[in-house]
Amino acid sequence: MEWRVPLADLDYGVEEEMAVLGVLRSKWLTMGAVTQQFEAEFAKAVGAKHAFAVSNATEALHLACLALGIGPGCEVIAPALTFVATTNAVLYTGATVRFADIIGANDLTIDPNEIERLITPKTRAVMVMHYGGYPCQMDAVMEIAGKHNLAVIEDAAHAPGAFLNNKALGTLGDVGCFSFFSNKNLSTGEGGMVTTDREDIADKVRLQRSHGMTTLTYDRHHGHAHNYDVVDLGYNYRIDEIRSALGLAQLKKLPVNNALRERFTLQYRQELKESGVGLPFENARGKPAYHIFPMLLPAGTDRDIFMDRMREQAIQTSIHYSPIHTFSYYRKCYGNLSLPHTEDVGQREVTLPLYPTMGEEKVAQVVAAVRQSL
Numbered sequence: 001m002e003w004r005v006p007l008a009d010l011d012y013g014v015e016e017e018m019a020v021l022g023v024l025r026s027k028w029l030t031m032g033a034v035t036q037q038f039e040a041e042f043a044k045a046v047g048a049k050h051a052f053a054v055s056n057a058t059e060a061l062h063l064a065c066l067a068l069g070i071g072p073g074c075e076v077i078a079p080a081l082t083f084v085a086t087t088n089a090v091l092y093t094g095a096t097v098r099f100a101d102i103i104g105a106n107d108l109t110i111d112p113n114e115i116e117r118l119i120t121p122k123t124r125a126v127m128v129m130h131y132g133g134y135p136c137q138m139d140a141v142m143e144i145a146g147k148h149n150l151a152v153i154e155d156a157a158h159a160p161g162a163f164l165n166n167k168a169l170g171t172l173g174d175v176g177c178f179s180f181f182s183n184k185n186l187s188t189g190e191g192g193m194v195t196t197d198r199e200d201i202a203d204k205v206r207l208q209r210s211h212g213m214t215t216l217t218y219d220r221h222h223g224h225a226h227n228y229d230v231v232d233l234g235y236n237y238r239i240d241e242i243r244s245a246l247g248l249a250q251l252k253k254l255p256v257n258n259a260l261r262e263r264f265t266l267q268y269r270q271e272l273k274e275s276g277v278g279l280p281f282e283n284a285r286g287k288p289a290y291h292i293f294p295m296l297l298p299a300g301t302d303r304d305i306f307m308d309r310m311r312e313q314a315i316q317t318s319i320h321y322s323p324i325h326t327f328s329y330y331r332k333c334y335g336n337l338s339l340p341h342t343e344d345v346g347q348r349e350v351t352l353p354l355y356p357t358m359g360e361e362k363v364a365q366v367v368a369a370v371r372q373s374l
């Protein structure tokens, strides 16, 4: 399918080509100096003490859970209006997810009142997800977590470069997890990052990212170490130098590209104002990353027909998300749960194209197609 306007597109150019070429010519491909530089620059950009690059955000979320000691017998409160990786990471540890509803059709992030309702003596952590790069109600989340001695994991897959109260998303809780999947604001194809200020979490993530080994191949190659011990059960969740080089090039572009996303988001909002569709995050908190542009069809609209009409006009749309608790596997695990706001949005949401290189003309074309398809 040749899309007139695709859902997302990369801002890749000579910078990324040169970055990859540099790594290829260095002939050092596994995690090494370029990754260390990517981690250092990412940590600086978000204001975190530690940043650990991994090969995707699912692994970042898994490592975050493990570092907090989450395992069998523990419960983690999480939203269902998110990508399935958010809660799969909890299940990998043997812990149980307690699904919280979102605030409502205007704010698609986890409802702090729901968090309070779901707390039990087994609750260890709250996993929030900054939907679309829009900050959750973190003041309330952190207050509840503090009161009940719960850890907070931020799924910041959508949110690199977003801020709340002058702090980067992913640094407000105990640990933050970012995704660099190819459709994300900062893209390396596959990739992720764990950020934290807590030394105990950093120590765990550093070890468990690479088999629980006390030294890396890179250290041994550079004569810093001859041998290693294995002091914990770990994984191979390492990134490589090629993707870290892409990450460094993309990190430089992030502020400008997020600003472009904001510009096109504002244009969409302005031009769709009177169209009858719902536009969540009208009063967004802080400084969002504008990862995606979600809109809500009027109740009763057939979404499949709407999306088919958009496709006929060569405009790609998507859904964020089919709620996790409605998937067969999760139903098998948890039975039929009721999350009214999540389900309402899950049925009406359509994601329109949004990417930094799209330009105002393409936004206008999408708006015209929306009007025609409704």
Ligand SMILES: Cc1ncc(COP(=O)(O)O)c(C=O)c1O
Pocket: 055, 056, 057, 058, 059, 082, 083, 085, 086, 129, 155, 157, 158, 178, 179, 180, 181, 190, 191, 192
């Ligand atoms: C909200 C959210 N969490 C987690 C992930 C998992 O990221 P990755 O594909 O890097 O494992 C994604 C990816 O799409 C996501 O959107």
